[in-house]
Amino acid sequence: xxxxxxxxxxxxxxxxxxxxxxxxxxxxxxxxxxxxxxxxxxxxxxxxxxxxxxxxxxxxxxxxxxxxxxxxxxxxxxxxxxxxxxxxxxxxxxxxxxxxxxxxxxxxxxxxxxxxxxxxxxxxxxxxxxxxxxxxxxxxxxxxxxxxxxxxxxxxxxxxxxxxxxxxxxxxxxxxxxxxxxxxxxxxxxxxxxxxxxxxxxxxxxxxxxxxxxxxxxxxxxxxxxxxxxxxxxxxxxxxxxxxxxxxxxxxxxxxxxxxxxxxxxxxxxxxxxxxxxxxxxxxxxxxxxxxxxxxxxxxxxxxxxxxxxxxxxxxxxx
Amino acid sequence: xxxxxxxxxxxxxxxxxxxxxxxxxxxxxxxxxxxxxxxxxxxxxxxxxxxxxxxxxxxxxxxxxxxxxxxxxxxxxxxxxxxxxxxxxxxxxxxxxxxxxxxxxxxxxxxxxxxx
Amino acid sequence: xxxxxxxxxxxxxxxxxxxxxxxxxxxxxxxxxxxxxxxxxxxxxxxxxxxxxxxxxxxxxxxxxxxxxxxxxxxxxxxxxxxxxxxxxxxxxxxxxxxxxxxxxxxxxxxxxxxxxxxxxxxxxxxxxxxxxxxxxxxxxxxxxxxxxxxxxxxxxxxxxxxxxxxxxxxxxxxxxxxxxxxxxxxxxxxxxxxxxxxxxxxxxxxxxxxxxxxxxxxxxxxxxxxxxxxxxxxxxxxxxxxxxxxxxxxxxxxxxxxxxxxxxxxxxxxxxxxxxxxxxxxxxxxxxxxxxxxxxxxxxxxxxxxxxxxxxxxxxxxxxxxxxxxxxxxxxxxxxxxxxxxxxxxxxxxxxxxxxxxxxxxxxxxxxxxxxxxxxxxxxxxxxxxxxxxxxxxxxxxxxxxxxxxxxxxxxxxxxxxxxxxxxxxxxxxxxxxxxxxxxxxxxxxxxxxxxxxxxxxxxxxxxxxxxxxxxxxxxxxxxxxxxxxxxxxxxxxxxxxxxxxxxxxxxxxxxxxxxxxxxxxxxxxxxxxxx
Numbered sequence: 002x003x004x005x006x007x008x009x010x011x012x013x014x015x016x017x018x019x020x021x022x023x024x025x026x027x028x029x030x031x032x033x034x035x036x037x038x039x040x041x042x043x044x045x046x047x048x049x050x051x052x053x054x055x056x057x058x059x060x061x062x063x064x065x066x067x068x069x070x071x072x073x074x075x076x077x078x079x080x081x082x083x084x085x086x087x088x089x090x091x092x093x094x095x096x097x098x099x100x101x102x103x104x105x106x107x108x109x110x111x112x113x114x115x116x117x118x119x120x121x122x123x124x125x126x127x128x129x130x131x132x133x134x135x136x137x138x139x140x141x142x143x144x145x146x147x148x149x150x151x152x153x154x155x156x157x158x159x160x161x162x163x164x165x166x167x168x169x170x171x172x173x174x175x176x177x178x179x180x181x182x183x184x185x186x187x188x189x190x191x192x193x194x195x196x197x198x199x200x201x202x203x204x205x206x207x208x209x210x211x212x213x214x215x216x217x218x219x220x221x222x223x224x225x226x227x228x229x230x231x232x233x234x235x236x237x238x239x240x241x242x243x244x245x246x247x248x249x250x251x252x253x254x255x256x257x258x259x260x261x262x263x264x265x266x267x268x269x270x271x272x273x274x275x276x277x278x279x280x281x282x283x284x285x286x287x288x289x290x291x292x293x294x295x296x297x298x299x300x301x302x303x304x305x306x307x308x309x310x311x312x313x314x315x316x317x318x319x320x
Numbered sequence: 321x322x323x324x325x326x327x328x329x330x331x332x333x334x335x336x337x338x339x340x341x342x343x344x345x346x347x348x349x350x351x352x353x354x355x356x357x358x359x360x361x362x363x364x365x366x367x368x369x370x371x372x373x374x375x376x377x378x379x380x381x382x383x384x385x386x387x388x389x390x391x392x393x394x395x396x397x398x399x400x401x402x403x404x405x406x407x408x409x410x411x412x413x414x415x416x417x418x419x420x421x422x423x424x425x426x427x428x429x430x431x432x433x434x435x436x
Numbered sequence: 437x438x439x440x441x442x443x444x445x446x447x448x449x450x451x452x453x454x455x456x457x458x459x460x461x462x463x464x465x466x467x468x469x470x471x472x473x474x475x476x477x478x479x480x481x482x483x484x485x486x487x488x489x490x491x492x493x494x495x496x497x498x499x500x501x502x503x504x505x506x507x508x509x510x511x512x513x514x515x516x517x518x519x520x521x522x523x524x525x526x527x528x529x530x531x532x533x534x535x536x537x538x539x540x541x542x543x544x545x546x547x548x549x550x551x552x553x554x555x556x557x558x559x560x561x562x563x564x565x566x567x568x569x570x571x572x573x574x575x576x577x578x579x580x581x582x583x584x585x586x587x588x589x590x591x592x593x594x595x596x597x598x599x600x601x602x603x604x605x606x607x608x609x610x611x612x613x614x615x616x617x618x619x620x621x622x623x624x625x626x627x628x629x630x631x632x633x634x635x636x637x638x639x640x641x642x643x644x645x646x647x648x649x650x651x652x653x654x655x656x657x658x659x660x661x662x663x664x665x666x667x668x669x670x671x672x673x674x675x676x677x678x679x680x681x682x683x684x685x686x687x688x689x690x691x692x693x694x695x696x697x698x699x700x701x702x703x704x705x706x707x708x709x710x711x712x713x714x715x716x717x718x719x720x721x722x723x724x725x726x727x728x729x730x731x732x733x734x735x736x737x738x739x740x741x742x743x744x745x746x747x748x749x750x751x752x753x754x755x756x757x758x759x760x761x762x763x764x765x766x767x768x769x770x771x772x773x774x775x776x777x778x779x780x781x782x783x784x785x786x787x788x789x790x791x792x793x794x795x796x797x798x799x800x801x802x803x804x805x806x807x808x809x810x811x812x813x814x815x816x817x818x819x820x821x822x823x824x825x826x827x828x829x830x831x832x833x834x835x836x837x838x839x840x841x842x843x844x845x846x847x848x849x850x851x852x853x854x855x856x857x858x859x860x861x862x863x864x865x866x867x868x869x870x871x872x873x874x875x876x877x878x879x880x881x882x883x884x885x886x887x888x889x890x891x892x893x894x895x896x897x898x899x900x901x902x903x904x905x906x907x908x909x910x911x912x913x914x915x916x917x918x919x920x921x922x923x924x925x926x927x928x929x930x931x932x933x934x935x936x937x938x939x940x941x942x943x944x945x946x947x948x949x950x951x952x953x954x955x956x957x958x959x960x961x962x963x964x965x966x967x968x969x
Contacts, residue, residue, distance in 0.1 A: 007372040008413040013424040015432045025428070030417065033368035036830025040361045040743040045330075064602070064696070066717045074596060089331065176741060177326050179595035188751035191832070219815045240749055241823040241832065262832065270751065280429055287422045293362055294411050294418075297339055297355050299404060321852045323721055360744070360828040383828075386581070386738055 016268075023271045023279035027189070035189050035267045041286040042187045044175040045293070047087075048079035048276040049105060049133050051180075053169040060162045061121075071155050072168055073180045075123045076136040077105075079276040083285055085172045099169060105133040107168040113158035121164055123152035133170060136275035183282050185272040191262035193239045195221070201257050202231050209252065216248035237268060329389050332357045341404065350378075350396040351403035359383060363391040369410040375401035441524065442531035467498050477512050479504045526768050529731030537568070537727070537845035538601050568729070569599060569846075573775060574754035574824070574839040575763070578746055579738065586737030588757040589720060590745055598755055599720045599846045604696065609660045609685050610709040620664045620683060622646065622710060630663055631678040636686055646710060647695045654692040659712050660685040689877065690855075692716060723851025728842055730771040732762055746824040746833060753827070754839055771842060773804065776820040779840035780807050783814045856880070868908040868949040879907075908949035916941040919966025921955070943969050 011030040015023065027035055054069040061068070086093075086103040094100035106129040113119035123135035135152060156164060175182030205213070207224070210231050214222045219238040222231055222245070239260065249257035273279045332338055336356055344350035355362065363381035370379030378396035395403035442452045475481070479496055480489070482504045493505030506512050571593075582588045594600070611620045622645040625633055636656045640647050645661035653659055663680040687693075693716030703709040720726075720736060727733035745753040763772070808818040816822070821836035856874040864871050870879030882902050890899040913924040915933035922933040922942055931942040945967060955965050 005409075006413055006416070007369065007409070008416045008420075011417060011421045011424065013421065013428050015425075015428045018429075018432050025425075027421075030421075031368055032830040033365045034414075034417070034421075036828075037361045037365045039830065040827075044741055044743040045361070064715065065694070066602075066715075070597065070600070089327070174330070175592070175743075176329050179592035179742065182592065182742070186751035188747060188749060189830070190749045218812050218817055240817075242817045242821070242836070244817065272751075280425075283425060284422065284429075287418050287425070290361070291415060291418050291422075293358070294415055297358060297362055297366075298411055299339055299341065299353075299408065300337070321721070322855055364829050386579070386740065386744075 018280060020278050021185075021273045021275055023269070023283065025269050025271075025283075026192075027267045027269055029265055031265060032191075032267070035269070037290055038269075038283070038286050039187045039189060041290050041293075042184045042271065042282055043182055045289050046183050046277075046282060046285045047082045047085070047172050047174050047289075048181050048183045048274075049077045049082050049085065049170050049172055050178075051075065051077070051107065051168045052171040052173065055167045056165075057167070058163050058165040061156045061158055061164050062162075063156050068156060068164070068166070072126075072166075073178070075126070075153055075155075076274040076276045077133050077170055078136055079133070079172075079183065080281070081132050082172050082277070083288070087173070088171050101130075103171060105130045105170040107170060108166075109155075109168070110165050111158060112163040112165075113160050116160055119158040120151060121155045121158060123155065125152075125155070126168070138275065183273055183276045183285075185274050187269070187271050189267040189269045190237065191241075191264070192266040192268060193236055193241070194261045194263055195233050195236055195239065196259045197222075197231060197233070198257055198259070201254055205254075213245065213248055213252065213257070217245045218242060221245070324387060329359075330357050343403075344396075347396065349399060349402055350394070352392050352394040353403075353407060354390055354392050356390045358391050359389070360391075363393060365414055366393055366407075366410055369414050370395060370406060372413075373397075373401070373406050373409060376406050379406075441527045443528055445528065445532065470498055471503060474498070474503070474512075477506075477515055478508075479506050479512075526731035526766060526770070529733075530727075530729055533727050533731065533733060533847065534729075534845070536725075536847040536849065538848060568843045570778070570841045571598065571755040571844040572752065572839065573728075573756045573758060573842040573844070574746065574837050575758045575760050576746065576824070576833075576835075576837045577760060578757050579740070581738035582734075582757055582759045583737070583761075585734040585759070585762060587726060587734040587759075589726075589736050589739045590742060590753055590755045591739040592742035592745075592753075593755045594720050594739060599726070599844075601718045601846060603693070603716045603718045605688075605691065605693070605714045605716075607659060607685055607687075607712045607714065608710070609662060610703055610707050611662070613705075613707065614664060618665055618667075620662055622660065622662050622708065624661045625663050625680070625682045625684060629678055630680045630682050631666070633682045634658075634684075634686070638684070646698050646700070647712060649695045649698050651695045652693075653687050653695060653714060655689050656686045658684045658686045659695070659714070660710055687714065689875070690853075718850060718852065720846070721851060723854070725847040725849040726756070727845050727847055728771050729774070729845070730768040732758070732766070732768055732771060733847065734758070734762070740827070742827075744827045746827050746837065748822045748824055748839070752839075756842075756844065772820075772838070773807075775838070775840040775842045776804070776811070777802075777807055778842065779816070779820055780810045780814065782841060783816065784810060863908070867953060868910070870907065904946070904948055909946065910949040910952055911944055911946045912952055913942045913944050914967045914969065916943055916969070919968045920959075920964060921952070921967075945969065 009030050011034070012026075012028040014026040014028075016026065017024040027038075051069075051072045054065075054072055056065045056068070059065055059068065063071075088094070088099075088103040091100060091103035093102045099106075108127045108129075109121070109125055110127075111119065111121045111125050126135050128134045138152065158164065173181035175184070202210070207229060210224055210229075214224060214231060217239070219235075219240055219242075221233060221235055221239045223234045224230070225232050241260075241262065245258055246260070249255060269283075271279045271282060273282050277285065333356075338356055340354045340356075342352050342354065344352070360383060363383065367379050367381045370376045373379075375398045376395060377398055378394065381391050381393045383391050393407070395406055397403055397406050443449050444452070471479075474496065480493060482502060485493075485505055490505065493507050494509040495502055496504050496506055496509075578588065590598070609622075611622060613619050624641045624643060624645050625638060627633055634656075636658060638658045638661065640651050640653060640657050640659070641661045642648055647653065647657075647659045662683045662685070664683050666679060666681050691714070693714040695712060696715035697711075697713040699711045699713075701709050701711075718724075720739075722736050722739065725733060725735050742753050745757075747753050762768075811820065812818040817836065820838050820840050822839050824833045824837045824839070825831065826833055854874070858870070858877060858879055861877040861879070862871050863869060872878045872881070887899065887903070890896075890902065912921045913931055914920065915922045915936055915938065917936045917938060918933060920933065920935055922931050924931045924942070930939065932939055933942070958965050
């Protein structure tokens with residue numbers, strides 16, 4: 002039996018790729034792997050986020066807890082998060098989680114001195130490490146129009162109000178708190194397989210065809226203006242809502258169309274918060290999943306314990 | 321206030337084994353593996369991979385309670401194999417699959433960034 | 437203003453005089469809409485009726501004016517009733533529940549010193565009274581942790597601030613005058629000269645006897661220090677060094693928070709008055725209570741992370757999952773309409789030419805069919821259903837799920853304020869049984885029905901432990917001769933039955949203290965319950 006393998010060889014095809022967006026096909030594997038990837042991307046790929054806030058002065062209208070919560074939710078660039086240490090298993094610091102290997106310090110110092118309301122934003126957060134900074138959502142197009150992007154607003158100050166604080170950012174995962182989740186949206190759909198019964202369809206009048214095509218809320222089918230034939234224009238627009246099947250039934254034409262979900266073919270859509278690139282998010286998820294599997298391997302002593310039991314086991318098997 | 325700490329969901333407490341193995345006393349070649357601090361992510365892929373193994377007669381997992389952070393994987397195999405062998409095999413196969421996936425994704429990525 | 441709907445449920449039933457907060461006052465508005473509606477229901481206009489016809493119909497009066505007649509008033513009233521989209525009792529429930537919701541009801545909350553106040557971190561609208569948030573609600577049976585009016589909440593949404601709220605509690609005290617000369621004073625009590633000081637922390641007090649704002653306080657920390665002078669002759673029994681008695685106020689047991697504000701002023705009687713406002717953040721957790729606007733209340737039964745929640749093909753996970761069984765018997769169709777219409781409004785693009793229409797009342801010409809068509813055009817299943825995928829396995833759920841936004845309110849009943857357990861603690865003086873109530877650190881009542889359970893289970897020893905050893909265990913000595921309780925001195929090993937005047941033949945019995953009390957009271961009535969062993 003040794004050496005026998007039930008391994009699969011999944012295939013990937015990237016359809017669209019932006020910094021914070023990726024769309025790709027995943028084939029020749031099953032839903033468990035696709036879903037494990039989705040779950041890991043949401044809950045277990047590490048990023049860096051503000052976890053501890055020491056407030057020195059806060060005369061703003063928002064209270065300390067409120068500001069701390071808002072700071073935590075600001076996405077920070079986390080490209081080195083995979084190699085960073087979790088502060089709970091960092092041995093460089095004495096468990097206080099404030100050393101350079103497991104944390105990044107931020108400072109914020111803002112005071113409103115004019116009559117105009119001052120927006121304190123993520124750009125006012127000064128990082129001690131240039132690799133970990135608040136994500137820049139500046140749209141390059143906005144710079145051209147002179148409309149400067151100011152980052153994520155933390156609080157607004159009026160004249161005389163002040164906010165001064167020190168914040169520690171740490172590595173974490175989405176399971177601990179959603180602020181560490183690098184994923185805005187991760188979703189996949191099963192690729193649909195659509196078979197139109199051409200013979201039955203051909204017997205329909207144009208009105209009937211039209212009514213049937215329009216019964217789908219999404220534009221999956223259309224009528225070819227030249228031939229008058231019903232064609233599938235966008236398979237993937239189908240959301241498994243069964244509306245066309247119900248319509249066919251209502252028209253007295255069950256079996257007009259047959260739709261199956263392929264069990265081994267998925268279309269993923271990944272959107273990142275900006276903490277890491279969407280493509281990196283997928284790669285990190287694979288890596289994290291590999292590490293998880295490695296951790297659940299049986300340890301040596303378990304195997305030994307079973308070997309000692311083995312004689313009896315063999316006896317049982319023999320009997 | 322009375323809720324368990326969030327880190328309890330994924331940090332294995334000291335002195336606890338990540339995976340413990342318990343052989344079924346009544347059925348030969350049946351055993352359950354208790355995996356601490358894991359959830360459906362690992363449980364489900366393990367189960368589905370085990371189903372591909374033709375020597376596995378039964379493979380299933382359960383999460384006993386959402387606030388009990390462990391899963392129990394139960395395997396029953398034919399006499400040619402053993403639960404432990406099937407378990408290891410499944411992990412190895414999944415590991416190799418993820419390797420393939422990773423290189424496939426990286427290759428696609430390289431092609432895609434060249435297109436830019 | 438008198439609301440025709442609001443009433444307490446049960447024996448106190450009756451109209452309630454109240455300020456209705458979230459209603460439009462329609463007094464003085466044109467009755468045209470109602471007239472149009474009535475005309476559609478075959479009202480015969482007053483101008484069209486001949487004198488002979490008059491007697492054949494029932495007069496219809498709107499706002500005090502006779503507008504016409506109707507031939508079949510029963511049918512008209514029935515139709516009008518059917519136009520309502522909610523069971524009226526649900527309106528009653530909601531009007532009672534709305535008062536328990538959290539939210540801002542004044543914008544100067546930072547300066548107000550109200551006894552208890554709860555408010556949200558984030559608000560959906562900027563209107564005068566904000567009590568609700570728009571949550572994405574799915575109606576599904578998922579995992580089974582939303583049975584019997586409990587709900588599943590998305591932990592990731594909670595992390596991101598859903599229903600996160602602030603809790604303010606104000607403690608108040610003043611320097612009361614005792615007699616003409618003696619007056620209480622604020623100040624840090626000193627253990628060397630103050631009696632009656634409790635075994636709690638007085639360290640958080642400043643020299644003026646008050647906590648500083650920004651201080652973290654937890655269970656039973658003293659937050660207002662106050663003492664009264666003790667008249668020397670009264671203190672004779674005590675050590676003579678004690679000149680003052682402690683009258684400090686400490687934080688309620690089981691409460692924690694940060695001191696938000698301390699106010700020192702003078703009361704109407706010219707006495708020094710202090711108020712301390714303590715703030716804490718309340719994050720939704722298992723056991724907290726939530727409600728829609730349709731009398732559908734429920735407590736959180738489980739929280740799941742985003743990865744465990746069901747998801748739509750667009751990647752949307754619900755904030756709340758309700759149990760479908762909450763709907764058929766209660767007939768709160770209004771909530772379903774709110775949800776489906778909310779969904780349509782979320783996706784629709786409205787402009788000045790294409791204005792949004794309709795609300796959940798019967799006063800507009802909205803009908804669900806229009807919403808269905810609009811949703812269909814927007815690319816969604818017309819009844820608001822969506823194909824969802826199981827978050828645990830990634831497989832498609834066999835049924836489509838009704839999902840959309842619904843206005844939800846957080847009610848003031850929270851698990852943190854109710855959680856209670858006790859190993860040992862105070863007992864009542866009279867019966868020596870544990871006291872009642874969480875505030876006093878009391879016991880948890882083991883009632884008759886619970887007793888029945890143990891009896892039917894046959895656990896006699898456990899039952900005795902429950903009702904006797906862990907409650908008011910006591911022992912007395914009984915004279916074997918007369919069966920009445922005797923006096924005993926166990927140290928000297930001497931006993932005396934005063935009735936029989938004998939010192940021997942005694943027996944020790946274990947009885948509940950409450951029963952000893954009963955025996956003695958009966959004796960006072962001239963009845964002698966005798967114990968023979």
